[in-house]
Amino acid sequence: MERRATSSDVAKTAGVSRATVSYVLNGRTGQSISAATRNRVLAAARELGYTPSTAARTLRRGRSDLVLMLLPPEPLGRALAMIIDAASEQVERNGLRLVAHRVPSRGGAVPLVQSLAPAALILIAPLPDAEIAAVQAAGITVVSLPQTAGDPLAPDLGIGAMQVKHLVESGHERIGVAVPPESGYAWRVKVRLAAIRDACARYGLPAPAVERLGLEAAEAAAAVERWLEGEQRVSAVCAFDDDHAFAVLSGLSVHGLQAPRDLAVIGAEDIPLAGLAVPPLTTVSVDARRLGEHFAQAALASASGAGEDGAALAVAGPPAVSLILRASA
Structure with missing residues (x-):
């Protein structure tokens, strides 16, 4: 040899x-x-x-050439995929590699971080304070979103706040919310619902009427019926994403109803098909690529020695969400 x-x-x-x-x-x-x-x-x-030698370099430095991104235990949606792609491109242009991994279901994240010895850790999913402290104690910088309800850089917080703001400005006083079933998106649903409830409270609206539904017309039709019955009928719905907004539009169609005449509907993420909905879907766009770039820049600053080892960095930058006004709400 x-x-x-x-x-x-x-x-x-x-x-x-x-x-x-x-x-x-x-x-x-x-x-x-x-x-x-x-x-x-x-x-x-x-x-x-x-x-x-990567192994020798890791031993010498105490860390690898990897940037670890921890993801929530949920399906990989379009926005999350764009965050990963943008961060990966930025990291690789600077000679490192991005590893995206779901938060381990057992044993916590610390063993994974210890085995990879990353140059920095990007948190898309939340970790317990004790685990974050253990990672920082090892000298690894943790990069995360600011968790302030009014900060539009936290997409799920900013989406919920912007959805409610638009509906209130359009004259709606009773709002419904369409979210996925418990499994799959538990963390994001919790954050989104908190943002929507907080926004409703700020505007003096009653608590939103929450319906959990899958992407089936029958489930959506049943939810529409519940929203529209009784004296406390809902006049507008914030959907978890554009897929669930499409489901609500389908549920309206089952009853011979239409948005926004009978029920206004606003989605999230602005998928390519949003403009082709009937009626075209008003939604909130997430600038996922820019967010991914901000994550990468913060991680790279730490990896280059510009930041303090073991620091906690909150990503800062321009707003990551914006209203796309169409006909459904």
């Missing part, structure tokens, strides 16, 4: 020290290495087919 090239071979070929090879190939900053020397090292590494 042909011997694998080592950093000593690269140093000998380039006429430099092993330390210089390490500085150049590992992207270490703060060293006065000339462009000519850097180019000689890179050329020698290419000629010899040398790549730094």
Whole structure:
């Protein structure tokens, strides 16, 4: 078997020290290495087919070249997929790799973090305070969304608040909410409902009428019937996402009803089919790509040494949600 090239071979070929090879190939900053020397090292590494040992580098640094993103235990929707794609592209452009992993169902996240020794941890899903503290104690920076109800950068909080704001400004005083069944989206449903309830309270509206339904016309039709019966009938519905908004529109159709005449409907995420609904769906768009880029930038700042090891960083930047006004609400 042909011997694998080592950093000593690269140093000998380039006429430099092993330390210089390490500085150049590992992207270490703060060293006065000339462009000519850097180019000689890179050329020698290419000629010899040398790549730094990931295992050795991890042992030396105490962390890997990975950025770990922990996801909630739910189906991978369009917005979440876009967050992952955008963050992955940004991280890889800077020489690291993104690993997206659902929060382990047993044993907690700490063993996973310990085994990967990531340069930074991005939290899309919540972790118990004790686990976050353990990760930070290991010197790993934790990047997360700000959990402030008025902050539109927390998408599920911002979506709920914006949905209610639009409906109130359109004259609605009694609001319903369509969310998925308990399984699958428990964390996001909890956050979204909290945002909608808080917004209703701020506007002096009664508590929203919540219906849990799958993506079936019969379930949606039954929910529509409950929303529209009695003296406390609902005049508008905030859907968990555009899929559930489509289900509500289908439920209206079963009864020969139509949005917004009989029941206004507002969705979330602005999927490509939203404009093709009958009527076209008013929804809240999530700038998922920008959010993913903000996550990556914060993680990269930590990995480069710009931030304090073991810090807790809340992503900051421009709003990630906006109203897409169409005909359904």
